[in-house]
Amino acid sequence: MTMKRGWIAAAVAAAGLSGIGTLAFAESTTLKTVQDRGTLLCSGHNGSYFGFVEVNDKNEWKGLDIDLCRALTVAILGDPDKNQIVPLSWAQRFPALQSGDVDVVIKATGWTMGRDTELGLQFSIPYFFGGAQLMVRKELGISTASELGGGTVCVAAGTTIERIVADHLKAENVEHTMVSFEKTAEVIGAYKAGRCDAYAAWGPSIAVLLANQFEDADSHVILADKLSAEPIAAAMRQGDEDWVDIVNWMLAALIKAEELGVTSSNVDEMVANPPNPTVARLLGVDAGMGERLGLRDTWAREMIAAMGNFAEIYDRNLGEGSPYKLERGLNNLWSNGGVLYTPILD
């Protein structure tokens, strides 16, 4: 999402080497590399990114993306701590993936065509949906973006948001002025100071800011229309399908566990007494889960015992158990009004 495409393009294209980087890794499978190394290399951040990648008071990483990395680590190596989180800037994440500095990028990364094709990446199934949204003062009495005519929109420079908002408002024929700033803090400052009528950003980020950085949170409103729906997924190097399978089924198992009601606290009972054949297969009571991926049969069981299912991970980092209290919304199971679903576990 908030990345400067230019840098990556420059770094990778100027070297003209993304292809070579990919080829070098097509030979040895990532899974084998990780198992031999005994450590999974994941992407961190150069700072904190609300709820997804943060550092706690004990100088340790935490967040939704970090927990997914830890879950993947359990699935492969059986221990959530056998990973190394490499701090990466937004611009650096894909070159770092190509050069083998990390095995997988789980870093609030949107699935785009350019990344999928030109940058030589493969994406997992999406695990989060977020889109550009607008926040305005309640006193304006606006309820949709199309009523913003003649208004000023503040936005962070160089992000996909800037273009999305411009495209959307243009399509709706809304006359507007766009003011962009380098830093999020500056955008917020300008909005607070009344320099703009609306603040445009990634929906979850606005909610986080509104809850924590506005004394008068009640007098602002986040407009419901989502100007874009950005599927957030894990990114991997092209050419290692087995590795993509593992990451996909790691995510699928977490979501499936939520669907089936398996949690970190009841996983042992479920193993002792599986309520249905799907649970039995998921938790490795019936054989088959592991062999197909080259992992242990009990990988999902251990993963859920250590990290919880998707709902637990979400609540801990973004939901009720976090300072953000972000509603699940779109990021709920399909059966609860969201868009999260899994392939069939047969």
Next chain:
Amino acid sequence: MNAAPPAIGAFERLQRRAFRTPLDGLVTLVFVALLAGLAWQAIDWGVLRAVWRAEDVALCREAASGACWSIIDARHRLILFGLYPFDEHWRSTSAAVAIIATVVLSCIPWFWTTRRLVSLWIAGFATYYLLMDGSLLGMAQVTTDKWGGLSLVLFLFSTVVLIGMPTGLGLALMRRSRLPVLRLVASLLIDFIRSLPLLTTLFTAAVVVPILLPDWLQGDKIWRIIIAFSLFFACYQAEVFRGGFQAIPSGQFEAGMALGLGKWQALGLIILPQVFRHALPATINMVVVTFKETAVVIIIGLFDLLASAQAAFGTGDWVAYYMETYIFVALIYWAFITSLGRYGEFVKDRMKQDEH
């Protein structure tokens, strides 16, 4: 006022300087009032109405409260040490102290001989590395990707200056060499590196080099960065030295030779001391700029002071207090850079004494 003023009291001097005419007086009063107002605002916000302890963070939310230093209380270890493991912070502290001590000691004239300086720096760096890494001392190993915060900034800065300074001198000498090959190589290198932004140079070292080189030749990212950064520093410093060289009439060198000194002796005894003196102000400038530019490494994912500061307020509980965090970091930078500047003044004065 050209003539030396007779001995006058402080009050009289103030009157002459600030209140000579009614307009002078008015301007003085207005600006003093403005400054006082600003200072009062700052003190009121930063001290009088401030909240200091992490436990009191709830008070920060009240409209009447000023700066919320609670974030520093709660998160200063993250800001200072980055991702360094919590229980091992004493090692990071001691390592940073070792580096600071090395820099301070090498500012003392007693150490200004090659042997003393070299042994001092080797000892300083060995202490730093052994403590930070820990594996050779039988402590839990902390790999370089976990190094961060202030200790990392100090390490980056001192290694870059330490490697870059002699390299820069070497390049400057090469550029003045009578051998065309040396001259050409130095000119090409200096012009090439200087035409690239620091960011590009570091990005190349961090990201592109690993794609080009085989695994065993890559080394740690931090060392690739240090080498690239040092090269960048050296190329600028070489030009600073070149300016110093050009200020010295060539007759001096010839005079030295005429006295029976060898080429290197004439260089070391006559030319270089003067070059250093001429180049000193610009060198101090380079050093200060380099200290601040270490913050650029944030972009290639090293967890420097600024990155860890951003991590400190980048969480839901603390996001509102970014201003306090930035002020804290600014004060740290200010303390170090002021000391560097002061030291520069001291050396300049000392060299002036030598001249007489």
